[in-house]
Amino acid sequence: MKRIPLIAGILGRRTAWLRPLTGAAEELACADPLRLLQDCLEDGGPGSVQPNEAPLLPLADRDLLLAEIQRDAFGDRCEADAACIACGQPYTMAFSLGAMMASQRDPEDSLVEGPDPESRFRLGDVRFRLPSSRDLADAAAAEDPASAVLTACILSGDPAGRETDIEAAMAAAGPVLDLDLDAVCPNCGTSQSPRFRISDFLRQCFVQERRLRQREIHCIATAYGWSYDSIMRLSRADRQDFVGLICERPGRATPLDAFGGRARATG
Ligand SMILES: [Zn+2]
Known part of the structure; x- marks a missing residue:
């Protein structure tokens, strides 16, 4: 088993234990990487998240664990094929997953406090937790899903008029691997920003394998x-x-x- 310290964890349990990948887990990943995570989580005792808690993991911790699985299975170097938005020619981007994760961390953001012993954060008088896959699923049918997720994650304090600051604080406290990459087409030189999501990337790698x-x-x-x-x-x-x-x-x-x-x- 591999022990992974988490960013926020669940109610103060900030350690995940991952058991080795099996072929069965790899097949689950081809359908839904969250099911792969569910399959790989082991009960590591007090202080660890439980095998059935993958949907409750903060998105930042979910992506951290998926990145660990990606690096264990395929190595740190990622290669992704894309099609140019201008000339349509295919090109390949290569990057280090570890470097990407490091660049996502923002230790300079001192306005956000936490996590506290219950995995919660504070921005001024507003206490919040980080959104999870379950929060996204619950909010999917709402008229304004982003607002519904924010409401679900704010535990105390008045967020009125500060929603943007709180969303930025959540992103700083719990960075996710869902971002625009900087790329330049080697054929026509057009700059572009293809999207990278670790969950999609990992799934595609297992599908291709x-x-x-x-x-x-x-x-x-x-x-x-x-x-x-x-x-x-x-x-x-x-x-x-x-x-x-x-x-x-x-x-x-x-x-x-x-x-x-x-x-x-x-x-
Ligand atoms: Zn091009």
């Missing part, structure tokens, strides 16, 4: 006669190690031979 995953499963099943379900319960590292051992046998082709390379996302 699916063919390789199937080949690995086929390779192990053929060599050892294990069932599909038992292979899907192997950790990602064990699955890849077994494939490596099998491929050391003379005359065996590796599943990697038929795969185009490192997983990357298309946006």
Whole structure:
């Protein structure tokens, strides 16, 4: 298990424990990265968030954990394909996820206090918590979802007329990996700002890797006669190690031979 200190956590529980990825979890990620997170969270005892609490995690902590999973599975370097908004030509952006996360932190913002022992923050006389996936889902049907999320997260104090400041304070206290990137088309030189969301990026990486995953499963099943379900319960590292051992046998082709390379996302 891997221990991850959280930014705010849930009601003062500011540690998450992640168990190793399995093939089953990777398939969940192809549908919904939050389900992957739900599958990977382990009960680490007092002070840790619980396996069924992924929807209650602040978005900042959700993205922090998804980024950890991304880096463990695919490495820190991200490559994303985009199409130019001017000439339509495809191009590739490459960046470091760790550097992006570091740039999102704003230690200079001293106006926001917290988190306190209950994972809450304060801006002047307004106390608030950070929004979660559950808050977004609950507010989705509201006439003004952003306002509904803000209302749900303010715990005390009068926010009237200060909504923009409070939203900025929330963003500073709990930065999410959902941002515009700076890019320049190498073909025509047009500057543009493609959107990056860690949840979308991670999902796309696992979707693109699916063919390789199937080949690995086929390779192990053929060599050892294990069932599909038992292979899907192997950790990602064990699955890849077994494939490596099998491929050391003379005359065996590796599943990697038929795969185009490192997983990357298309946006
Ligand atoms: Zn262009």
